[in-house]
Amino acid sequence: MSLLQISEPGESTAPHEHRLAVGIDLGTTNSLVATVRNGIAVVLNDHDGHSLLPSIVRYTKCGAVQVGYAAEAEQARDPRNTIVSVKRFMGRGLKDVTYIENCPYDFVDAPGMLKIRTVAGVKSPVEISAEILKVLRERAEESLAGKSGGELSGAVVTVPAYFDDAQRQATKDAAKLAGLNVLRLLNEPTAAAIAYGLDNAAEGVYAVYDLGGGTFDLSILKLSRGVFEVLATSGDAALGGDDFDHRLYCWIAEKARLSLVSPGDTRLLLTKAREAKEFLSLHTEARINASLATGEVIDLTVRQSEFWEMTRTLVAKTLAPTRKALRDAGLRVEDVKGVVMVGGATRMPHVQQAVGELFRQAPLNNLDPDKVVALGAAIQANVLAGNRASGEEWLLLDVIPLSLGIETIGGLVEKIIPRNSTIPVARAQEFTTFKDGQTAMGIHVVQGDRELVSDCRSLARFELRGIPPMAAGAARIRVTFQVDADGLMSVSARESTSGVEASVTVKPTYGLSDEQITQMLKDSYEHARDDVHARALREQQVEAERMIEATESALREDADLLSSEEQESIRAEIAALRRLAAGNDHRAIKMQVDRVNKATEPFASRRMDRSVQRALSGRTVASLDS
Amino acid sequence: MALMGKDGFYEMFGLPARFALDVDALERAYRDIQSAVHPDRFVNASDAERRTSMQRSTQVNEAYETLRNPVRRAAYLLRRQGIDPRFETNTAMPAEFLTEQLEWREAIEEAAESSDVRELDRLSSRLAAELKRLYAEIAHQLDESAEYAAAADTLRKLMFLEKLGQEIGDALEVLEG
Numbered sequence: 001m002s003l004l005q006i007s008e009p010g011e012s013t014a015p016h017e018h019r020l021a022v023g024i025d026l027g028t029t030n031s032l033v034a035t036v037r038n039g040i041a042v043v044l045n046d047h048d049g050h051s052l053l054p055s056i057v058r059y060t061k062c063g064a065v066q067v068g069y070a071a072e073a074e075q076a077r078d079p080r081n082t083i084v085s086v087k088r089f090m091g092r093g094l095k096d097v098t099y100i101e102n103c104p105y106d107f108v109d110a111p112g113m114l115k116i117r118t119v120a121g122v123k124s125p126v127e128i129s130a131e132i133l134k135v136l137r138e139r140a141e142e143s144l145a146g147k148s149g150g151e152l153s154g155a156v157v158t159v160p161a162y163f164d165d166a167q168r169q170a171t172k173d174a175a176k177l178a179g180l181n182v183l184r185l186l187n188e189p190t191a192a193a194i195a196y197g198l199d200n201a202a203e204g205v206y207a208v209y210d211l212g213g214g215t216f217d218l219s220i221l222k223l224s225r226g227v228f229e230v231l232a233t234s235g236d237a238a239l240g241g242d243d244f245d246h247r248l249y250c251w252i253a254e255k256a257r258l259s260l261v262s263p264g265d266t267r268l269l270l271t272k273a274r275e276a277k278e279f280l281s282l283h284t285e286a287r288i289n290a291s292l293a294t295g296e297v298i299d300l301t302v303r304q305s306e307f308w309e310m311t312r313t314l315v316a317k318t319l320a321p322t323r324k325a326l327r328d329a330g331l332r333v334e335d336v337k338g339v340v341m342v343g344g345a346t347r348m349p350h351v352q353q354a355v356g357e358l359f360r361q362a363p364l365n366n367l368d369p370d371k372v373v374a375l376g377a378a379i380q381a382n383v384l385a386g387n388r389a390s391g392e393e394w395l396l397l398d399v400i401p402l403s404l405g406i407e408t409i410g411g412l413v414e415k416i417i418p419r420n421s422t423i424p425v426a427r428a429q430e431f432t433t434f435k436d437g438q439t440a441m442g443i444h445v446v447q448g449d450r451e452l453v454s455d456c457r458s459l460a461r462f463e464l465r466g467i468p469p470m471a472a473g474a475a476r477i478r479v480t481f482q483v484d485a486d487g488l489m490s491v492s493a494r495e496s497t498s499g500v501e502a503s504v505t506v507k508p509t510y511g512l513s514d515e516q517i518t519q520m521l522k523d524s525y526e527h528a529r530d531d532v533h534a535r536a537l538r539e540q541q542v543e544a545e546r547m548i549e550a551t552e553s554a555l556r557e558d559a560d561l562l563s564s565e566e567q568e569s570i571r572a573e574i575a576a577l578r579r580l581a582a583g584n585d586h587r588a589i590k591m592q593v594d595r596v597n598k599a600t601e602p603f604a605s606r607r608m609d610r611s612v613q614r615a616l617s618g619r620t621v622a623s624l625d626s
Numbered sequence: 627m628a629l630m631g632k633d634g635f636y637e638m639f640g641l642p643a644r645f646a647l648d649v650d651a652l653e654r655a656y657r658d659i660q661s662a663v664h665p666d667r668f669v670n671a672s673d674a675e676r677r678t679s680m681q682r683s684t685q686v687n688e689a690y691e692t693l694r695n696p697v698r699r700a701a702y703l704l705r706r707q708g709i710d711p712r713f714e715t716n717t718a719m720p721a722e723f724l725t726e727q728l729e730w731r732e733a734i735e736e737a738a739e740s741s742d743v744r745e746l747d748r749l750s751s752r753l754a755a756e757l758k759r760l761y762a763e764i765a766h767q768l769d770e771s772a773e774y775a776a777a778a779d780t781l782r783k784l785m786f787l788e789k790l791g792q793e794i795g796d797a798l799e800v801l802e803g
Contacts, residue, residue, distance in 0.1 A: 615662035
């Protein structure tokens with residue numbers, strides 16, 4: 001580490017107070033929750049000692065919701081109401097999902113994201129995922145209850161690196177709906193790299209090959225002096241272990257000459273296929289036995305070599321994005337020091353073999369591929385919550401996986417922010433009117449790397465209104481595209497030539513508004529108004545406490561940056577906030593929080609300048625010494 | 627504040643405003659500053675600080691991307707001299723250079739059509755060598771002789787070559803995908 005000592009404005013004012021934070025791996029097949037205990041990252045188990053929670057949700061007529069093993073046990077009997085691999089539907093429309101014809105669900109197409117009609121009503125993938133997250137939140141709260149007596153301060157939730165904005169937004173919404181304070185959305189391969197890198201004191205360029213149940217990611221990272229820098233990421237958001245099961249399922253159907261398979265039998269055979277796939281990772285052949293609802297009995301044996309042959313193209317499909325990521329990073333295979341394998345599907349020997357051949361080295365398997373993502377997320381959550389000791393800090397620099405662009409004439413895409421740009425990132429683009437007196441203008445934002453709009457993901461369409469009427473080409477509208485540290489986009493626009501400044505902020509169309517989330521919460525509490533109010537109040541109180549703590553800490557460190565009048569006014573706003581937070585009017589608290597924010601803006605800016613200067617002067621001292 | 631202003635990318639990192647760049651020093655300064663301003667450091671801070679952190683972190687990334695990429699770096703240095711390489715000089719590209727461009731393009735298309743990955747790799751290496759030659763040229767024009775008009779010409783050539791590099795990458799992607 002360098003000698004640099006920088007102030008830590010985000011750090012807790014009471015250094016001994018330990019904030020409880022968890023990392024959650026919301027997987028296609030299984031989900032996990034982990035935390036850092038006594039400096040060591042551990043996965044939290046349920047009462048039966050299971051660390052994995054199958055990502056399966058079952059809705060019942062009486063309104064009860066089963067999650068995990070209980071739901072899994074019923075999936076063949078009640079396939080329509082038992083949702084597996086819901087992650088494949090996050091932020092996706094009906095036409096986006098491959099093999100949707102094999103899904104036994106009653107889909108409802110909705111703008112932006114599909115929904116599923118169940119016996120308990122129409123559910124969105126966001127709501128279904130929230131059920132999984134709720135179980136993990138409760139597991140975390142129970143297991144942490146004894147420690148420090150505090151409540152869960154927040155969670156880092158992982159997403160595939162190749163998830164687009166719609167899928168990320170859906171994941172964040174699900175976490176909010178589950179009552180989690182999302183500290184950060186973290187890319188799964190990056191989480192794995194943290195767990196691996198810290199464990200092995202790794203330095204140099206590493207590739208993370210992450211083949212999960214439904215997604216494939218490949219990230220190239222440079223690890224050095226406590227910095228994890230993602231150089232490039234690539235992948236396929238619809239390729240994973242599920243597809244291997246599906247190939248084997250098709251093979252079974254063909255061998256057994258099955259034509260029309262009922263949803264229940266499809267589910268049963270897919271489960272059998274998955275079991276056979278897992279067995280074939282350690283054995284040369286597997287037997288497949290099943291009694292179908294039709295009375296047909298399946299009894300087949302599949303050899304390892306047959307399975308490898310039928311899934312060869314799937315393995316090959318992972319290698320193209322791997323080469324692409326290397327090319328984007330400007331690196332060759334021999335520059336890569338190690339390849340970390342993540343995700344249950346990397347247990348398949350022919351996957352290991354293909355990766356080994358491409359990189360000309362044996363892949364690294366010394367961490368459990370099912371747990372490494374959750375562990376890395378827990379370590380990052382612990383740091384973000386402010387629990388790090390000085391000297392233990394590191395920095396994570398991640399990238400945006402797919403280019404952001406806008407539609408131009410002829411349905412073509414003009415790229416605004418190229419893929420693999422380090423986040424947070426912003427680009428401004430200037431637009432003008434093409435007709436005299438034009439007062440409105442449509443903008444269509446897309447994500448993807450293809451040339452045609454129709455081949456990219458539509459993120460948002462919005463209209464800029466209120467442009468002052470001028471001659472064609474005279475108006476200057478500056479549109480800024482910002483991607484934050486979660487990889488989420490926002491757009492703002494400003495017309496400035498006329499002196500009239502119109503400013504809008506656009507959220508993507510498929511995201512949930514705060515009102516929608518509140519409504520969903522209300523519904524889930526079944527009209528228990530008090531609960532909703534209590535929750536809103538608690539949320540605002542927590543926000544107020546955080547605000548007071550952060551501001552007072554900043555005042556203690558850097559009060560000299562303020563005039564005495566400025567100090568006094570900030571202290572007055574803080575005192576008012578403290579008074580309101582003791583009451584029970586959540587709206588009043590929120591308004592005061594906003595006032596404190598406004599009052600501290602110049603202070604925040606001055607503090608940032610100071611810490612940059614310190615960082616630079618620290619560096620000069622460090623480089624003189626070395 | 628000037629230190630963080632758009633006109634001061636080199637100043638932000640405490641580096642001399644030259645094309646020839648100590649990449650390691652840039653990387654170190656970048657990481658040190660990001661360590662101070664990155665949103666991960668302000669998760670528990672007030673909204674005002676979180677917003678400021680995101681803005682600063684975004685600016686630092688922008689500055690770093692600009693200086694790290696030789697083509698963007700050269701364009702930035704020219705802009706500092708008040709020259710916009712796209713519009714400043716209307717001199718057409720030399721005919722010889724344009725002919726070369728056509729040849730490059732044909733070679734890439736031909737290799738793509740015959741699915742010749744090895745040929746594309748070879749073209750990519752040749753392109754890298756050509757880029758290196760032009761980097762040396764523009765370094766001299768910007769840092770030593772202060773021939774900015776000539777540097778703008780070189781930069782335009784570099785932009786052409788960069789585009790060729792993307793085309794090779796796209797062709798490889800199609801063949802491998």
